[in-house]
Amino acid sequence: MQKKEKTTLTNEEISRYSRQLLLPCIGTAGQEKILKSSVLVVGAGGLGSPVLLYLAAAGIGKLGIIDYDNLETSNLQRQIVHSEKNVGTPKVESAKSTIQNLNSNTKVETYNLLIDKSNAMDIIKEYDIVVDATDNVATRYLLNDASVFLKKPLVSAGALRMDGQLTVYNYNGGPCYRCIFPTPPPADTVTNCNDGGVLGVITGIMGSIQALEVLKIVTGIESSYVQKMLLFDGLTGSFRQIKIRPRNPNCPVCGDHPTITELIDYVQFCGAGAHDKTPNLKILDDKDRITVHDYKSIRDTEQHHVLLDVRETVQFNICSLDNSLHIPYANLHKQLDILKKENPNEHPVYVVCRRGNDSQLAVNFLKESGIENCFDIVGGLDEWAAKIDHGFPTY
Secondary structure, eight states: OOOOOOOOOOHHHHHHTHHHHTSTTTHHHHHHHHHHOEEEEEOOSTTHHHHHHHHHHHTOSEEEEEOOOBOOGGGGGTOTTOOGGGTTSBHHHHHHHHHHHHOTTSEEEEEOSOOOTTTHHHHHTTOSEEEEOOOOHHHHHHHHHHHHHHTOOEEEEEEEBTEEEEEEESSTTOOOHHHHOSSOOOGGGOOOHHHHOBOHHHHHHHHHHHHHHHHHHHHTOOOTTBTEEEEEETTTTEEEEEEOOOOOTTOTTTSSSOSOOSOOOHHHHHTSOSSSOOOOOOOSOGGGEEOHHHHHHHHHTTOOOEEEEOSOHHHHTTOOOTTEEEOOGGGTTTSHHHHHHHOTTOOOEEEEOSSSSHHHHHHHHHHHTTOOSEEEETTHHHHHHHHTOTTSOOO
């Protein structure tokens, strides 16, 4: 006769978690591990939302949430741990409120800050597992290195447009992030969801699988993504698992003879900020730029000019200023004749984009092409909405 295992679960816990207790791979022993575990989720956004919700629902004992941002209306399309009533408040507090309403037994620690080398080790050491739910390269390297130093599994995912990817680093002899990506990509080649867009369901799918992998690690079930990566294509609905490189014995962080033994300046290392905000570039001289107030005066006094909007077509279709000439920056070199045809008298050309970055590049190109009488509108349409027309759409 098989001896019955004695459980420490209360009657309330047995009732609450009964559906997963019925799974042979979980059972009472697995649930006890879940209740005693602690997980740090870095990022309370599109990926972090389902991670937090499902881990709290499953009974994770302690959840840590790191996010420096306040909740915006544009977040609600994918960040389902939040609600309209919390717009304008810190995301960590909004998420904590939702979690406590879902499972008051889960302890929630909030960190309303930007994680960096000054605080990462002290925070991460308090948790069993780290979930990377961020949207920038610098933080990925930071979390990787700290997780290696502290011997914590790192469950990482990303989502952009209609695609997602996921893997588990630094677990069961598998590689770390640096083993796969030893050097960061050039900053100007990295697109985040602020610029490239993302369907909320994609972040929901990838975040849910992150939560699944966390629960498997906690309960001792073999992770599906050690030395493997999941690639999800939302357009075709296909899931593909690929094998990735094994742990690199020469890795500077997790290798046999590491050369990096403490956290470094990751912003400098990556050449990009440790956040998902698009930086405001300063390419042109001040003489080649005008403010949105200057441009409003030009419109109000009906001065002859051409307003050239160089955003991508999908963005132009969302909103635009009246009487804009639309030529995407990527097509400008092929469609310069259109601009010349629309401006036979060579009136001033004022160039606008979403935030004032591509418009500067466009002005540079126009000047190199012999069109000298052209100017960038500083801050683009975001600045127009903030300072001139508060009813103008932002996205």
